[in-house]
Amino acid sequence: PSGFREYWRLVYELNGETHDEAWSVKTYKEVAEVFAKDHPDFLGLKLIYSDRRFKNVSVIKTSVKTAMALRTSFPTMVAGFDLVGHEDTGHTLYYYRDALLIPTLEGVKLPYFLHAGETDWQGTSIDDNLLDALILNSTRIGHGFALSKHPAVMEDLKKRDIPIEVCPISNQVLKLVTDLRIHPATAFMAVGYPMVISSDDPAFFGAKGLTHDFYEVFMGIGGMDADLRTLKQLATNSIKYSAMLPTEKKTAMKIWEKTWDNFIHDLIKK
Incomplete structure (x- = not known):
């Protein structure tokens, strides 16, 4: 399994040369810096290191440690860690408890942006x-459907000011809801629960930006x-609950x- 993971994470050049995760983050960072020179209002980008929730615990342990190392090397670029993939057919967060508790046990701060309740x-x-x-004190809750x-749980998350990422188009495509007028987020908005808008998988759904959502x-x-x-x-929430530094x-x-x-x-x- 660990070998599969390394194969999956590698970036391949046409000449056969390969690069690891650190090279990828460094490349993103360099491209963002070049773009910022011509676009002064661009404040950069953040990366959330993710792995899929159908893999075994040993693989996710390696991924968590990789995310910890990348965040140490690129503290302004790597925001944290997440587990993605279809929840109903994947493993639970509890199943991965030994992996997800590694940062706490080692005294390392690794923010989580966990998908939960989809x-x-x-x-x-x-x-x-x-x-x-x-x-696990997730920084944000993906979907929270x-x-x-x-x-x-909702009351406690609200007290901690932990937002949910509402993904309306994704929820419709995946048939969690057909009519958005009865989406759970209608109740969240009614009580002032902190929420941000996300497109979930824009590339997969063929969406560009957040306008449609x-x-x-x-x-x-x-x-x-x-x-x-x-x-x-909603727009100011996007900034308030982003992974940017306070000064950013x-x-x-x-x-x-x-x-x-x-x-x-x-x-x-x-």
Whole structure:
């Protein structure tokens, strides 16, 4: 299994040369720096090191250690770690407990951005991923579709100001919900639960950017009372709950506020 993982992670050149994970992160960093020179409002990018939740524990242990090493080498680039893949057919977070507890046991801070609760089944071991994500102090909760069925978890996450990543188009494509007006996020918005909008798998779904997901949230989940304040809150949440450093968030918010003010000014003129 470990050999398969190394094969999977390698980047191949046409001449047969191969590169490891550190080379990939370094390359992303260099490209971002070049792009920023011509785009001063671009504040860079962050990478979440991920592995798939159908692999065995020993492989995920290696992945967690790799993520720890990469974050140490590239602290401003590598944001943390996540487990991705279809939850209902994959292993639970509890199954990977020995791997996910490695950073804590070694005294290393490795933020988690765990997918949890992407299911419409209640009472299964997969459904319990939300509780384990809470215990593991996940920085964000990917999807959290089943969160409304766990009021105690929802209340605790809200107290800790841990947001969920709502992925409306993904939820529709994967048939978790057909009508966004009855999406669990409608209740989250009603009580002011912290949430951000994500496209989940834009390449797989053929989507570009977040425009379509924002539109669906505004038109379906937001309800008849949704207005510019709704869009503004969702946009600022994207910055507030991002993996940027505090200083980067302040800079990003200033840039965004200037752009928003210009947008409102142009809207009024029209």
